[in-house]
Amino acid sequence: MRRKLLFAERMLHGNGELPFNAVIPIKIKGTFPEENLHHALRKLQEKHLLLNAAVADDEDGMPWFVVAEGESAPIPVRITERSGAGDWKKESMQEWSGVFNTRKGPLMRVVWIKGAEVSEMILVLHHCLCDGGSAMAILAELLLLIDDGTVNIGKEDPILSMHDIIPAEILKSRKKIIKAKLIGGVATFALWLVPLKKRLIERKKDYMLHWKLEKELSDRLMLRCKSEKLTVNTVLCAAVLQAFQEVRKAAFHNKISCPVDIRRFAPQIKRDNIFAFGLMFVVSADQQLDFLGNARKMQEDIDRKTAKLDAYETIMMMEASHSSLANFTDFLKYGKSSNDCMFSNLGKIDIVHQYKTFELETIFSPSVIGPLGNTTTLVTSTYRGQMDFTFVASEGFIPYEEALEIQHKLMEIINKL
Template sequence: MRRKLLFAERMLHGNGELPFNAVIPIKIKGTFPEENLYQALRKLQEKHPLLNACVENDARGMPWFVVDEAVTASIPVRITERTGEEDWKNESMQEWSGVFNTRKGPLMRVVWIRGVEFSELILVIHHCLCDGGSAMAILAELLLLMDDGTANIGKEDPIMSIQDIIPAEILKSRKKMIKAKLIGGVATFALWIVPLKKHLVARKKDYMLHWKLEKELSDRLMLKCKSEKVTVNTVLCAAVLQAFQEVRKAGFHNKISCPVDIRRFAPRIKRDHIFAFGLMFVVSADQQLDFFGNARKMQADIDRKTAKLDAYDTIMMMEESHASLNRFTEFLKYGKSSNDCMFSNLGKIDIPHQYKNFELETIFSPSVIGPLGNTTTLVTSTYRGQMDFTFIASEGFIPYTEAVEIQNKIMEIINRL
């Protein structure tokens, strides 16, 4: 199998020498044989060809996912003994900086923090291979197979090109093709004429904050949002922006970027497809309004922007922009950050918690940190009725003490609603 990397995948892969890892930790109550984990990982690789892939450049320097069916490298597992409740945080942060050998593969590994009553598993996957949706699909299948090695998880028919994503009538539309080439060309030209200072922000130490809402508070927040006719996601966006404003003051940009699951707009990308491509919109607050007045205005803005998102146009335009990839990467690295953070809400995670041989006590919200500019990211998800937050940042962008203040402000705002 050979598949050329799409623009977004190339951007996340870079030259393969820097880490850009999605880290997905879970906590399990109960025990399972070591062989069950290895067998489950083998079956995942049997279903998903890209979990066997490495990345090779062709004669023109273009990277391809390559699977050699005659030589399959197993997903590696690192086992460490559990000493306490904080182990998963330390191991997660360690895994941020672990560089995959993308020329050799595979692009996934697992850390097992093994305990007597509780264990944590950490799935680490190169971000060029998967997004949050893919990661949750892999996790669901892994747990099912760990519990029952005979479970049938099917066989993925992998995405091989944009022809597998975009309907032919759109892909061959003369109007769409001209639009993609025009926008791609303009974007490429604009990137080349924008001057960049070749001075990287000193990232300094990376760190993580993690917290959960009690189930009662999670329920109360959801009911309040329903009564105010705004989504939980919008209210959280408003709370995050307010917290950044109150803490950062002159350093506040009033912008957060929000990724959107592309599967909502491109139905050919299935839930269990290994794929890494996100749509994005930017949200700002109206600081003249009260909290829910602002939230309702933000909701209207989000609804408008979501309605305008066009996955097919975006993919086609980006595929016409490969010539500008290096410049775009430089722009992200060296350009002045104008966003406060990226805010990603995975929503309710629909994975069972009770298995025959163990219980999935919790799924911690994933973390991801990469080399492309501002690392400040807040990820939230809801599992078993509890909202969970992971805040990732670097001292060079936001001092740790300010991040703690932002965390506390977000909680103050939520508790007041």
């Protein structure tokens, strides 16, 4: 199997020498044999061809996912003894900087923090391989297989090209093709014109803050959002922006980027497809309004932007822009950051919690740190009725003490709703 990397996947892969890892930790109560895990991972590789892939360049220097004929290298597992409840944080931060050998593969590994009765397990995937939706699908299948190695998880029909994502009538539309090339050309020219000082901002020490809302508070927040006819995502966006504003003051940009699951707009991409492309919109606050007034106006803005999102057109435009990749990457790495953070809400995670031999106590919200500019990221998810937050950043962008203040301010805002 060979598949050329799409524009976004190339950007996330870079030259393969720098880490860009999605880290997904979970907590399990109960025990199972080590062989169950290895068997489950082999079964995952049988279903998902890309879990066997390495990245190889063709004669033109374009990278491809390549799965060799015959037996592939197994997904590696590192087992460490559990000494305390905070081990998963330390191991997660260690995994941020662990570089995958993308030229050899596979692009996934597992860390098992093994305890007598309680364990944490961390799935680590190169971000060029998959997004949050793919990662959750892999996690759900992995847990089923650990519990029962005979369960049938099917076989993925992998995405091999744009033709597997974009309907033929759109992909062949002369109007769409011209528009994509025009926008791609303009973007390439604009990036070429942008003057950049090739000096990286010193990232300094990376760190993580993690916390959960009590179930009662999670329920209260969701009910309040429903009563105000606002989505939880919008209210959280408003709360995040207010927290950044009150703490960062003059350094506040009033801008957060929000990834959107592309599967909502491109039904050809199935829930269990391994895929890394995401859509994005930017949200800002109206600082002249009170909290709920701002949230309502923000909801209108988000609804309008979401309605305009065109997954097919975006992919076609980006695929027409491969020649601008180096300039775009430089812009992200060296350009002055104008975002406060990236805010990603995975929403409710529908993964079974009770298995025959163990219980999935919690799924910690994933974390990711890459080499492309501002690392400040807030990810939230809801599992078993509790909202969970992971705040990742670097001292060079936001001092740790300010991040703590932002966390406290965010909780204060949520508690007042």
